[in-house]
Amino acid sequence: MQSKDGRTLLEVRGLKATVAGVEILKGIDLTVRAGEVHAIMGPNGSGKSTLAKVLAGHPAYAATAGEVLFEGADLFALAPEERARAGLFLGFQYPVEVPGVTNASFLRLAYNTVQAARGKDELDPLEFDDFVREKMNLLDMDVAFLDRSVNEGFSGGEKKRNEVLQMAILEPRVAILDETDSGLDIDALRVVAGGVNKMRDPGRAIVLVTHYQRLLNYIEPDFVHVMAGGRIVRTGDKSLALELESRGYDWLLEGDKAAGKAVAA
Amino acid sequence: MKTEAGMKTEAGMKTEAKTYLASLLAAHPALPGGPAAWLARLRAAALERANALTVPTTRDEDWRFTDLSPLYKTAYERAAAPAAPDRAAIEQRFLPEAGGRLVFVDGHYSAELSTPQEGDAYVGTLAGALRRDSAQLEAHLARHVDFEADPFAAVNTAFLQDCAVVHVPGGRKVERPVQLLFVATQAERVAYPRVLAIVERGAELTLVEDYLSLTDAAYFVNGVTELAIAENASLAHVRVQRESDKAFHIASSVASLARDARYAAQSVSIGARISRLNHGIRQGGEGTDCLVDGLALIAGRQLADTHSFIDHAHPHGRSRQLHKCVVDGAGHAVFNGRILVRKGAQLTDSAQSSRNLLLTGRAHVDTKPQLEILADDVKCAHGATVGQLDPEHVFYLRSRGLSEVAARNLLTYAFAAEVVDRIPVASLRGWLEAQVVERTHAKEPGG
Numbered sequence: 001m002q003s004k005d006g007r008t009l010l011e012v013r014g015l016k017a018t019v020a021g022v023e024i025l026k027g028i029d030l031t032v033r034a035g036e037v038h039a040i041m042g043p044n045g046s047g048k049s050t051l052a053k054v055l056a057g058h059p060a061y062a063a064t065a066g067e068v069l070f071e072g073a074d075l076f077a078l079a080p081e082e083r084a085r086a087g088l089f090l091g092f093q094y095p096v097e098v099p100g101v102t103n104a105s106f107l108r109l110a111y112n113t114v115q116a117a118r119g120k121d122e123l124d125p126l127e128f129d130d131f132v133r134e135k136m137n138l139l140d141m142d143v144a145f146l147d148r149s150v151n152e153g154f155s156g157g158e159k160k161r162n163e164v165l166q167m168a169i170l171e172p173r174v175a176i177l178d179e180t181d182s183g184l185d186i187d188a189l190r191v192v193a194g195g196v197n198k199m200r201d202p203g204r205a206i207v208l209v210t211h212y213q214r215l216l217n218y219i220e221p222d223f224v225h226v227m228a229g230g231r232i233v234r235t236g237d238k239s240l241a242l243e244l245e246s247r248g249y250d251w252l253l254e255g256d257k258a259a260g261k262a263v264a265a
Numbered sequence: 266m267k268t269e270a271g272m273k274t275e276a277g278m279k280t281e282a283k284t285y286l287a288s289l290l291a292a293h294p295a296l297p298g299g300p301a302a303w304l305a306r307l308r309a310a311a312l313e314r315a316n317a318l319t320v321p322t323t324r325d326e327d328w329r330f331t332d333l334s335p336l337y338k339t340a341y342e343r344a345a346a347p348a349a350p351d352r353a354a355i356e357q358r359f360l361p362e363a364g365g366r367l368v369f370v371d372g373h374y375s376a377e378l379s380t381p382q383e384g385d386a387y388v389g390t391l392a393g394a395l396r397r398d399s400a401q402l403e404a405h406l407a408r409h410v411d412f413e414a415d416p417f418a419a420v421n422t423a424f425l426q427d428c429a430v431v432h433v434p435g436g437r438k439v440e441r442p443v444q445l446l447f448v449a450t451q452a453e454r455v456a457y458p459r460v461l462a463i464v465e466r467g468a469e470l471t472l473v474e475d476y477l478s479l480t481d482a483a484y485f486v487n488g489v490t491e492l493a494i495a496e497n498a499s500l501a502h503v504r505v506q507r508e509s510d511k512a513f514h515i516a517s518s519v520a521s522l523a524r525d526a527r528y529a530a531q532s533v534s535i536g537a538r539i540s541r542l543n544h545g546i547r548q549g550g551e552g553t554d555c556l557v558d559g560l561a562l563i564a565g566r567q568l569a570d571t572h573s574f575i576d577h578a579h580p581h582g583r584s585r586q587l588h589k590c591v592v593d594g595a596g597h598a599v600f601n602g603r604i605l606v607r608k609g610a611q612l613t614d615s616a617q618s619s620r621n622l623l624l625t626g627r628a629h630v631d632t633k634p635q636l637e638i639l640a641d642d643v644k645c646a647h648g649a650t651v652g653q654l655d656p657e658h659v660f661y662l663r664s665r666g667l668s669e670v671a672a673r674n675l676l677t678y679a680f681a682a683e684v685v686d687r688i689p690v691a692s693l694r695g696w697l698e699a700q701v702v703e704r705t706h707a708k709e710p711g712g
Contacts, residue, residue, distance in 0.1 A: 056664050057663075057664070058660055059660060080660060080663040080664050081666050081667055083664075084665055085666050089664075090664050092661065092664075095661070096655075096661040098662075098675075099679060099683065100679030100680065100681075100682035100686070101679045101682075109667065109671075110662075110667065113666040113668075113671070114666040149679075166665060170665065170666070
């Protein structure tokens with residue numbers, strides 16, 4: 001493990017959560033410190049995306065047990081927008097299209113809202129234009145994206161780049177990127193990963209929720225967690241991801257099933 | 266017993282409806298004898314027709330969702346010209362882009378507030394137009410809107426006096442938009458706005474019809490607009506109805522398109538307790554192209570009804586229609602989009618989309634696409650959606666720091682913006698953008 005400043009940013013303890021009355025998260029414990037990169041992996045339906053959405057405050061997901069502390073304070077006491085202003089960012093697996101609102105005005109509105117909440121200066125359209133162009137350069141994004149409606153008609157890769165751009169603009173404490181690598185070809189993945197790597201900072205933590213080990217060739221994690229059946233069943237370093245790549249998930253799931261049976265018996 | 270009660274109700278409705286029209290017509294003044302005998306005959310024919318008709322009730326298929334009984338409760342008198350309209354308040358609504366401008370206050374032409382034009386293009390009153398070319402007016406006035414079966418158009422024609430006339434000669438392009446401003450200032454009065462625009466062969470015009478109010482009171486506006494677009498001519502038509510929230514606004518607007526003519530319309534309904542727009546587009550030759558957009562933005566207990574009729578009668582016609590309703594409070598929007606493709610109208614290309622956003626559980630919309638296709642080689646598509654703001658969209662914006670209210674405002678604005686953005690007059694676009702946010706988030710009247 002590299003040496004970090006070690007301050008705990010996100011502390012998840014015994015978290016259980018339901019969607020439409022069905023329990024998806026069955027007790028998650030996770031500690032994320034400043035400077036760290038965590039990868040959360042696991043097969044479909046293991047609860048990875050649910051964890052990301054519960055943390056961001058999606059109204060369809062209800063936390064039913066446990067607690068989450070964000071920089072020491074109760075995360076669930078905050079509305080989704082308050083979490084964003086406090087420095088929690090969720091990169092969406094399926095970014096929403098907002099026809100009729102230009103990307104430029106959306107980004108500026110989000111930026112200024114968050115800046116105002118943090119007691120920092122807002123930018124007027126001209127200042128923001130300079131600021132956002134610089135960020136777009138990092139992501140190899142065409143400035144023509146500014147004048148297009150938010151995500152409307154964007155390709156999968158363009159939408160994901162737009163998510164990382166939002167992260168770069170909002171400068172969160174903790175960024176959770178939900179399958180930001182899904183649907184990207186290698187070139188796009190390289191660009192997106194490069195953008196994320198530029199956001200690595202001793203004061204910031206990044207949580208990558210991913211289905212594919214491939215992403216971790218470009219963004220090196222400090223920890224790899226494997227989720228199955230709503231729990232984290234294994235935590236290791238980056239070598240765990242490589243092991244998953246060669247062996248698949250089954251050996252872990254079998255262990256999990258056996259554990260489940262043992263508990264049931 | 267039940268049947269009898271039902272019959273009584275129907276008889277009662279008929280009587281009320283009949284009495285209402287009679288009371289409107291009783292106020293029929295002795296109009297000044299015009300210089301044209303044909304005009305006097307036209308008015309007389311319309312008066313006779315109005316006397317023979319009854320106003321509609323919800324038993325008429327075309328008025329099923331729009332109950333006019335609150336209108337029929339009072340017979341408004343025709344408004345006299347106001348002594349001194351609030352000039353500053355009216356000038357505030359002047360579009361800076363506009364060239365020619367005609368202002369009608371309570372149905373009466375205001376020479377002080379208007380900027381008529383009499384050069385290449387004519388923008389002025391009926392009286393002036395009659396002096397220029399009476400025969401041309403005769404060929405168009407009441408030739409596009411059919412008052413035979415429409416009591417409101419018949420009454421409007423019977424009362425025809427001050428009419429806005431815009432005439433663009435062949436091959437001319439009117440560079441600046443023409444604004445027609447119809448202002449209501451008096452409570453419990455009725456006005457009969459009338460518009461005739463003639464765009465000659467190959468000419469171009471942008472026409473803005475703007476209905477607004479300087480009173481919060483109830484009144485009645487009964488308007489008729491006729492648009493004649495000649496061969497290969499082009500008309501951009503913006504219609505903004507921003508009457509008082511207690512007003513009644515019933516209007517018919519008909520555009521007749523000759524061969525290769527182009528018509529692009531955006532009709533926006535914001536005001537009125539009950540509004541009804543009958544929007545007709547008649548194809549009179551091959552290769553016409555029309556864009557018929559609508560936006561209703563209502564709240565409280567408002568009802569906004571648009572009945573459109575696009576009549577494809579010749580080959581190679583193209584029509585595009587996007588009608589959007591944003592309904593807040595206990596508002597009620599009605600859209601009936603009839604598209605007729607007649608037997609000879611081969612290779613017609615027509616698409617219609619009705620999209621509706623309900624902001625509350627009490628908001629209501631009735632939407633009905635009505636396609637009648639009698640030709641066999643055509644492309645016609647239509648679709649309708651009714652929904653609330655998507656919670657996933659709201660969450661996405663909140664996750665970027667926007668409050669729930671700000672997120673909902675932005676999404677509502679974005680929904681309406683698709684129509685607003687097509688309006689070719691920048692200052693009007695800006696005003697409407699502000700209205701979208703204000704109207705959909707203002708407190709309900711009395712709520």
